[in-house]
Amino acid sequence: xxxxxxxxxxxxxxxxxxxxxxxxxxxxxxxxxxxxxxxxxxxxxxxxxxxxxxxxxxxxxxxxxxxxxxxxxxxxxxxxxxxxxxxxxxxxxxxxxxxxxxxxxx
Amino acid sequence: xxxxxxxxxxxxxxxxxxxxxxxxxxxxxxxxxxxxxxxxxxxxxxxxxxxxxxxxxxxxxxxxxxxxxxxxxxxxxxxxxxxxxxxxxxxxxxxxxxxxxxxxxx
DNA sequence: ACATTATTTAGCCATTTCGCTAAATAATCG
DNA sequence: CGATTATTTAGCGAAATGGCTAAATAATGT
Numbered sequence: 387x388x389x390x391x392x393x394x395x396x397x398x399x400x401x402x403x404x405x406x407x408x409x410x411x412x413x414x415x416x417x418x419x420x421x422x423x424x425x426x427x428x429x430x431x432x433x434x435x436x437x438x439x440x441x442x443x444x445x446x447x448x449x450x451x452x453x454x455x456x457x458x459x460x461x462x463x464x465x466x467x468x469x470x471x472x473x474x475x476x477x478x479x480x481x482x483x484x485x486x487x488x489x490x491x492x
Numbered sequence: 493x494x495x496x497x498x499x500x501x502x503x504x505x506x507x508x509x510x511x512x513x514x515x516x517x518x519x520x521x522x523x524x525x526x527x528x529x530x531x532x533x534x535x536x537x538x539x540x541x542x543x544x545x546x547x548x549x550x551x552x553x554x555x556x557x558x559x560x561x562x563x564x565x566x567x568x569x570x571x572x573x574x575x576x577x578x579x580x581x582x583x584x585x586x587x588x589x590x591x592x593x594x595x596x597x598x
Numbered sequence: 599a600c601a602t603t604a605t606t607t608a609g610c611c612a613t614t615t616c617g618c619t620a621a622a623t624a625a626t627c628g
Numbered sequence: 629c630g631a632t633t634a635t636t637t638a639g640c641g642a643a644a645t646g647g648c649t650a651a652a653t654a655a656t657g658t
């Protein structure tokens with residue numbers, strides 16, 4: 387079963403990508419900007435330099451949270467919320483069993 | 493409005509806590525163990541040493557994902573899923589606006 | 599008081615992360 | 629082709645993270 391391992395890696399990538407405030411910020415800005423922005427527009431809106439932003443973008447793309455399309459010499463980034471599901475699904479483990487169960491052996 | 497800043501910090505703590513596989517593992521094990529386990533039981537189940545596990549526990553407690561209760565000389569840890577909501581609420585920003593909107597100015 | 603048990607704190611080291619500046623690539627314009 | 633624009637890659641240094649061992653604390657049992 388290769389799938390399970392893959393899912394774990396996906397979850398790990400997504401949570402790590404979301405763990406940095408700058409990256410969460412980028413996702414929100416791109417989303418509310420209409421879901422598509424160029425790297426330059428994104429970089430212009432943040433305190434950090436272009437190369438730093440560029441690295442954040444790469445991490446987000448690697449996690450599948452951003453999709454990138456290159457048209458001419460500019461890159462357009464678009465939010466893809468599908469990967470949020472790996473987190474939501476992980477949360478569901480905690481719906482299934484009430485925390486009030488008890489250890490059986492004293 | 494002090495609240496907003498507090499919420500952001502909470503989200504940050506939760507996402508950072510969830511970003512490490514060992515900590516996710518701890519939450520799952522404690523949860524399925526019935527929601528309460530001693531530090532020793534937790535440490536015994538992981539590849540890393542007690543002090544390392546202890547640090548992970550501290551991070552989870554700081555994020556509000558575990559609650560700890562000291563009875564005698566042992567500490568009991570219990571999962572508190574309430575803080576998952578800060579993540580779920582953050583995700584909701586992405587429900588509100590479809591990504592298909594367009595930038596208004598050409 | 600002393601030994602034992604449960605767990606944390608302190609301190610060290612290796613690795614990763616994240617910021618920066620400078621240089622490289624890649625597409626387009628003149 | 630050479631200049632310009634858009635963006636990344638390379639490489640450095642500081643800080644954070646995560647692992648370890650050894651020592652400290654804190655409660656309990658004898």
